[in-house]
Amino acid sequence: MTTVFRLDASIREAGSVTRAIADTLQDALVSSLDDVLIHRRDLGLKPLPSTAWAGAAFGPYTPPDLQTPEQRNDVVLANTLANELVSADAYVFAIPLYNFGVSQHFKTWVDIVLTDPRLSSGSPSAIRGRPAQLIVARGGGYGVGTPRHGWDHATGWYRRVLEDIWMLDVELIEAELTLADVTPAMAGLRGLAAENLASAHVAAREHGQRLAGRLNSAAAGVLDFAAA
Ligand SMILES: Cc1cc2nc3c(=O)[nH]c(=O)nc-3n(C[C@H](O)[C@H](O)[C@H](O)COP(=O)(O)O)c2cc1C
Numbered sequence: 108m109t110t111v112f113r114l115d116a117s118i119r120e121a122g123s124v125t126r127a128i129a130d131t132l133q134d135a136l137v138s139s140l141d142d143v144l145i146h147r148r149d150l151g152l153k154p155l156p157s158t159a160w161a162g163a164a165f166g167p168y169t170p171p172d173l174q175t176p177e178q179r180n181d182v183v184l185a186n187t188l189a190n191e192l193v194s195a196d197a198y199v200f201a202i203p204l205y206n207f208g209v210s211q212h213f214k215t216w217v218d219i220v221l222t223d224p225r226l227s228s229g230s231p232s233a234i235r236g237r238p239a240q241l242i243v244a245r246g247g248g249y250g251v252g253t254p255r256h257g258w259d260h261a262t263g264w265y266r267r268v269l270e271d272i273w274m275l276d277v278e279l280i281e282a283e284l285t286l287a288d289v290t291p292a293m294a295g296l297r298g299l300a301a302e303n304l305a306s307a308h309v310a311a312r313e314h315g316q317r318l319a320g321r322l323n324s325a326a327a328g329v330l331d332f333a334a335a
Pocket residue numbers: 117118119122123124125126202203204205206207208244245246247248285286
């Protein structure tokens with residue numbers, strides 16, 4: 108059995124571009140894999156409480172008799188979230204750009220997960236070398252030469268955590284101009300936006316098929332991600 112962990116951070120369900128691209132990737136993956144479980148964590152629709160971070164961070168350093176019930180719950184939550192990552196063979200992260208920065212729900216999740224010793228910054232990552240797909244969507248355009256070039260302060264941070272702290276083998280799929288259809292000032296960009304979206308779905312299909320091939324090889328013992 109191959110387990111794929113899928114995380115969604117869009118705060119909307121209907122019309123979500125990141126969810127739709129992740130669905131395309133997942134469909135391609137599932138149709139090419141023999142035995143797969145998709146383990147989902149939906150942070151957009153079921154956010155974690157940001158207050159859990161303090162308890163998860165300080166609970167382990169508090170003598171057991173002084174721990175509050177909240178701290179104990181927060182440490183259990185951190186352990187549960189880390190287990191979800193450690194028990195997966197591959198990852199799909201679907202995350203929009205919000206207010207030129209990181210999704211607060213994803214940030215809360217990362218903060219809590221980083222309190223677990225298996226995934227903390229500075230420790231050997233328990234999920235090192237495993238494949239991850241990072242899907243991001245942005246309402247505007249951020250390419251070189253555009254007025255907002257350099258304003259996406261999220262994607263670099265996502266890569267920093269996934270690639271440099273957890274040492275995942277990350278592939279990125281990006282969709283831009285997703286607000287063109289509903290923003291009159293972006294009417295002239297609608298053709299470009301449609302092309303961009305179509306390309307993102309093509310990439311998602313290709314990545315899903317390629318990932319399935321990689322996971323099938325790993326299941327057959329040909330590849331060992333942990334040794335990568
Ligand atoms: C509250 C909010 C803030 C947003 N902030 C930005 C932003 O700073 N820059 C941007 O390009 N798009 C921004 N957007 C647009 C989203 O990035 C875009 O709609 C994206 O497609 C959302 O992902 P989803 O389609 O999966 O829901 C924002 C959307 C919302 C709802």
